[in-house]
Amino acid sequence: MFAVLTPMRKALRPAVAVLAAAWLAACDATMIPSVGGRAGGPKIDPSKPIRVALLVPKSDAGAGPVAQALENATRLAISELNGAKIELKVYDTAGNSSTAAAQAQRAVDEGAKVILGPLFGEAANAAGLAVADEGINVLSFSNNPSIAGGNVFVLGPTFANTAQRLMRFAKRQGKDSVVIVHSNDVPGQFGKGAIEQAATSAGIQVLSSEGYTLSVEGVSTAAQAAGRVVQQAGAESVFITTDATNAAMPMLLNMLPDSGANPTTTQYIGLTRWDVRPDLFDLPGAEGAWFTLPNKAQQEAFNNRYASAYSTAPHPLAGLAYDGIAAIGALASQGRGDALTGKALTRSTGFNGVSGVFRLMSDGTNQRGLAVATVRNKQVVILDPAPTSFGGAGF
Structure with a gap:
């Protein structure tokens, strides 16, 4: 137990106003930034707990x-x-x-x-x-x-980190233009912004951003618009913000190829992990697509140690x-x-x-070492391994 300190409790504390919105993996959104000194923090005696x-x-x-x-x-x-x-x-x-x-x-x-x-x-x-x-x-x-x-x-893990990894990789593979397909919700807007910033940083031109509402008509309209940009403006890649578990993802992977974004000549890129939905690999837009993965060997080692200690698999x-x-x-x-x-x-x-x-x-925020993976013959293949230190390839 912690020792109970007896400082004077704050008599007045500013009210905390928050604007909540849906977000990823049990993490919601709020637009009020926290305050405080970046270099600050308490001194400790490292010889004590x-x-x-x-x-x-x-x-x-x-x-x-x-x-x-x-x-x-x-x-x-x-x-x-x-x-x-x-x-x-x-x-x-x-x-x-x-x-x-x-x-x-x-x-x-x-x-x-x-x-x-x-x-x-x-x-x-x-x-x-x-x-x-x-x-x-x-x-x-x-x-x-x-x-x-x-x-x-x-x-x-942040969208910005993933988008930067993928856009830098895309540039090294000779991709100079992209069209973004995103959901018209908070995660989609965050994802779109992250991709735009990453593309600018990598020297890749964003030719168009196509948003959709979650409906067959909404997804179809966005897919058709993205296909036109590929055909008419020559977009070399399509970057999809949609979470792989979202109902829109299979629709996009069917509709985008039908709308003119041929996956054999247009590079599909995903902002989230597609390996969590192996059933997607049967769809036309999945073969050859890029997405990121963590260091799988280290992740699996942790999963095994956790399961050994608690007799169950860890939550993601x-x-x-x-x-x-x-x-x-x-x-x-x-x-x-x-x-x-x-x-x-x-x-x-x-x-x-x-x-x-x-x-x-x-x-x-944070930066994490990520591998770039693709789908080949319905299997996940690592194209560029996760870096093991900062300052080298992969960052």
């Missing part, structure tokens, strides 16, 4: 299983640390932003030096605001870049909790008194996590 607060929605009926998996992964990571000791206390956010803010403040009052979580973007934003004036950093499980910054980092988000502890432990094991500061957490060499190398960026 580091007090870490884990904020997860244990009592949220919908997210409770995810919360348990995150806690399991956190404890597994702690057990595997070499040269660093963590004293963990778990706080229930109930999946609620106001509860998350209160629990974050309680955790700091009880001695927490860093916060791991919460799960939802809105809750992470609230937690960050609650403890920003005390210089406590929050390593959230969200993948929403709109909440990143100040004292809040997002550990979840569980590794984020492991990564947070891995980063803290790597810095503390070096005997760094500044291990929990923004300056230390954003070291350029990054860390080794569940799915490969990753690093936290100065803007609160």
Whole structure:
């Protein structure tokens, strides 16, 4: 248990206003950035246990299983640390932003030096605001870049990171133009923006962006518009933001080829992992498409260790909790008194996590080493392996 501190509780605290929207993998969107100094953070004595607060929605009926998996992964990571000791206390956010803010403040009052979580973007934003004036950093499980910054980092994989990897790879393969096909919702807009920025950075021209509403007519209209751009403007690639599990994906992979985007001459690119839907590989637009994967060998090794410890497979988000502890432990094991500061957490060499190398960026987002994969004869084939360090190929 943490020792209970007795500082004067804040008499007044600004209200936390949030605008919530649907987002990816149990991570919602909020447009209120957190505040605080990027280089800030508490000093610690690395020879003593580091007090870490884990904020997860244990009592949220919908997210409770995810919360348990995150806690399991956190404890597994702690057990595997070499040269660093963590004293963990778990706080229930109930999946609620106001509860998350209160629990974050309680955790700091009880001695927490860093916060791991919460799960939802809105809750992470609230937690960050609650403890920003005390210089406590929050390593959230969200993948929403709109909440990143100040004292809040997002550990979840971001669209920007994936889009940059794929656009740079595309440029090296001689692709100079792209048409974007995206859903007209929050994830689709975030994805579209990430691809546009990545294309500009890579020197690839965005010839058109075609949005759709989720209906047969909406998807068909967008596919036909994208096909016209391929035929008339010579777009060399089609970048699809749609999640592979979305009902629109099979429609797009059928309709785009029928609309003039011939997959034998037009490169299809996916912003999300297509390997989670092997049934898609039978569709016309899937053969030869590009998408990214994490370091599969490392991911499978973690999955096996987790299953051995808990007799069940980990939730796909569980590794984020492991990564947070891995980063803290790597810095503390070096005997760094500044291990929990923004300056230390954003070291350029990054860390080794569940799915490969990753690093936290100065803007609160993250960068992860990703492999580029394709579909050949209905099988996933790696075209460009995930990098094992920063500064080389793949970044």
